[in-house]
Amino acid sequence: MAHTIREIAAAIGAEAAGDLDLTVARAAEPKMAAADALALAMDPKYAGGLAEGQAVAALLWAGADWQGLGLKAAIFAPRGRLAMAGLSVLFDAGPEIAAGVHVLSVVHPDAVIGAGASVGPFVTIGRGVRIGARARIASHVSVAEGAVIGEDALILQGVRIGARVTIGDRFIAQPGAVVGSDGFSFVTPEKSGVEEIRETLGERGEIRAQSWSRIHSLGGVTIGDDVELGANVCIDRGTIRDTVIGSGTKLDNLVHVGHNVQIGRDCLLCGQVGVAGSARIGDRVVLAGQCGVNDNIFVGDDVIAGGATKIFTNAPAGRVLLGYPAVKMETHVEIQKALRRLPRLAVRVGELEKTVTERLPDAG
Structure with a gap:
């Protein structure tokens, strides 16, 4: 199911640049993207994968230098996962169920x-x-x-x-x-x-x-x-x-x-x-x-x-x-910190018991 960059940008309410009539048939991770795929690089940390793949169009983060990344077209997604929601609707053909x-x-x-x-x-x-x-x-x-x-x-x-x-x-x-x-x-x-x-x-x-x-x-x-x-x-x-x-x-x-x-x-x-x-x-x-x-x-x-x-x-x-049972999240964090301290605390208590016992006067 192929779509132009213009169609995709309009469908997800995003801005686009470059060759808006360029057609892509699927979405893909940047380094796995073929020439007919839209590479999904909504965060700068995924930019390196664009050089490994063959995509000429990508879904990028806002303000990305799409030409510097060697692309012919780009769509900009200020909120990447929200853009993915609309994009997935376009590319999901759904199950094959005949009419009637x-x-x-x-x-x-x-x-x-x-x-x-x-x-x-x-x-x-x-x-x-x-x-x-x-x-x-x-x-x-x-x-x-x-x-x-x-x-x-x-x-x-x-x-x-x-x-x-x-x-x-x-x-x-x-x-x-x-x-x-x-x-x-x-x-x-x-x-x-x-x-x-x-x-x-x-x-x-x-x-x-x-x-x-x-x-x-x-x-x-x-x-x-x-x-x-x-x-x-x-x-x-x-x-x-x-x-x-x-x-x-x-x-x-x-x-x-x-x-x-x-x-x-x-x-x-x-x-x-x-x-x-x-x-x-x-x-x-x-x-x-x-x-x-x-x-x-x-x-x-x-x-x-x-x-x-x-x-x-x-x-x-x-x-x-x-937690189990449920408590406020901050309380649960403090409980877990205390639990991690228990082995050291047990050692210290044991040492204190030994010291106290040694210093007690002979009961006899």
Whole structure:
């Protein structure tokens, strides 16, 4: 998919110089770029790679001497990664899904599929499903009865959309994502060991055999506009009310969202994050990889939690958290400094104990 320098600059809202009619067919790292590629050198530290590659056009940092770098054309990106967002849209052709419904797919007669939609092979669409215009659905996807999906969706291979799921416009789901699975909710006839431990913080009475009874999920899942799910994301239905994912929120691969969870707008949940049932997460929250959020707590707006942080209690808005259990980031740094000092401190304490013992008068 070839584009002129002029077209690319206009698409990403950037300034350009040189031969604006020069055509490039792909983007590449500077030293790997062929003559038909746009070299990505948005920082001066990548300038050296331009001499190793063959590119004659590049995406450069603001104010770069593009002619001195031996280029015929350049696009200037004051914010490189933002420019990359627009550039990647231009060069990503997306999956090959033929227009219309593939002959090997099964669509219930009561389902409604919007104009311009593309449905690949081995897709199953259930009774009462409504899918918006221009949706693209790859192979082996299933959409259960009554689900509603908005316009311009991109649903990739093997995604499962369950019953009672409502999804907004411009939804993206990577392969293997599951939306609307049953919540992990069980109860024992008598008070369980887990309930007892929560009440006593560690003390246990009589330990006895227990069996678990399923609490079925009667709610659904509601997802806003512009939400993206990574590969193998799992979102459980609510027990009575819906599990909710706010507009603009992005979930990375292997994220698990439990039943009844409420997640706000424009949040970012990175790989292997787990959010336990009935937790509430505000807007613009960022949870780095392997973070965990306890059940029935609230994480306020604009909280940022570093990798592997475990949040067990309510977190106020704007807090930056780190550690297990989560504490303020600056507190966690001080704790780690203190931990590194412990071996030396132990040696010093041992020496002091020896000195004190030697100087004590003989008890006899």
